[in-house]
Amino acid sequence: MITDKLTATHNFLEELAKQAGKADFMPANEIGLALQYLEEKGIPNNRHEDYKYCNIEAILRKEFKTITGKEIALAATDLKKNYFIKDAYNVYVVNGKLIAEISEVPANIALLAIDKTPADILKKHLAQYAQTNSDVLIAVNVAYADRGVFLHVTKAVEKPVVVHHVNSSEGNLFFNVRNLIVIEKNAEVELTEFYHSSNQKYFTNNLTEIFVGEGAHVNHTVIQNAGVASYLVNTTKTHQHKQSTYTNSCFTFSGALVRNNLNTAIAAEFAEAHLFGLFVTKGNQLVDNHTLVDHLKPNCQSNELYKGIVGGKSTAVFNGQIFVEKDAQKTNAYQSSKNILISDDATVNAKPELEIYANDVKCSHGTSTGKVDENALFYLKARGIGEESARKLLLRAFAHEVIDQLKNETIKEKVGELFEQALQD
């Protein structure tokens, strides 16, 4: 049995090697390290602590026996017509590949396909924040990524940058996408990544490294609304410098599997990280949020709030780690995860993990999972509000905190619409 699974893993990786396009942005030593790591570990199943509720091996074995589908080109006009958002710089990425001709960028931003990244920048940043041999999906990405985007911001960008991730394929496919985002000293950017809906079955192993320079501010919003047959592992590794702020707001509304690995390393003093999450799940969805805030230096702050509305037969996972290293005195770190179960068959697994090695810190965490407050529900009904409307009113109220903190009105409105849609289904 175990041999069968190992064989399946090997077959899968061999297939992946066949499918992967040529790319030469990744240093050979990293690829070597990755292949060696994959040889040792294999694809993770539920016996791996990090993938306890997210059995990638089983998903690949059942759903991706073959990955020999094909990509289908999309007309530029269709992309613009379907996805354009006003008051923003719109960037289009199809199957992980940048469509440069129609993507708009201001002068102080460089936006390139990952393999066009200048060599000095690659050398300085690539594979520096996501350690190749720390996770199997990272290793898979290092070994086989053949596409992705490089974004370089050197000044404050006045309008938000919205990256539209669009899928266009036929038959099962597995994409390894590698992105690098470098925000230089004192630069500011509002970056939204929008995963749009598709009916196709595809697996995306997306890995983004983000460097946030000294005094830089990054407001990163991720909207995951891919189709019901889409599988996404989305790993984000952020490295923060002095006095920088990194805010990540992650909204998950659709997708058969969404596994987010969101790590931020606060590597210099007086920096802040804010992590917000909201997911609405139904059907057989599996949404797994693994977050890690690593406090390496003193006088920094982190704040995290994740909320979930979990329905149908879906499973939601929240695993929130906070590390406060020995040197990170005067750290303020807060974490809260709250979930509402709206069906008897839905499951939530929530686990906060705090590891504190410094002695002068303020840290707290809390997690709760329950049903809609029956007292509140009765109160609303006693005023003439019907059961369904009352439930929705309460769920909306529950979620509003995460949606309302978004700064950009256009994005907030969009997220609000998708949330309403997710509630209606």
Added chain:
Amino acid sequence: MLSIKNLKAEINGKEILKGINLEVKAGEVHAIMGPNGSGKSTLSAVLAGREDYDVTGGSITFNGKDLLELAAEDRAREGIFLAFQYPVEIPGVSNINFLRTAVNEIRKYKGLPDMEAKEFLALIKEKQKVVELDAKLTGRSVNEGFSGGEKKRNEIFQMAVLEPKLAILDETDSGLDIDALRIVANGVNKLKNKDNATIVITHYQRLLDYIVPDFVHILYNGKIVKSGGKELALEMEEKGYDEIKKQYDTAAV
């Protein structure tokens, strides 16, 4: 308007209401008094349609309709309003959004279109005055962070906006200082007319100095054991419930 006949109700298998009979007509104010644990709050919860209680016998008719057949929201839409003893805090739902939803759902039930925004705001503004509710509170989340007095005023404010046919005030006086009590009672009196009715549920006679009842009923051990005019409340205040307890506890044995 309201006719309760031999109403029996229990919670978790324990019988609380043991045969209540009560007739309320339009224009009347009824007070229901009684010691703690006599079933006062259960009666109000059963009238409003709380599902935790099982009605095991009797009937409630409201304007010709079988109330027990209706869900809580439909009872409210038919014109029943319960002012809660402990108003619920609902973070994230603004008072104004909550009331607009309630007004429009009631209108929909009656086959009316949504109220125009302008008209609704004018209504809010007018009704705030009834209970001297701070305009700031209407924009805040329902009851969140409100003082005890503000919560009770907010109940009467909602009542003013929804204009029920039958208002049930469940221990509205509890937790109120004398000034707040006067404001709340004034609000209730202003809303009173010949077409609506009020049931005031209270432990103390104090509230009845301000909201003067036409009838007073003494509830004890799940039954109305004595009814009379407003002087009955004064009598209870003077003698306390001990005599009633003594009389009916003995009778029960």
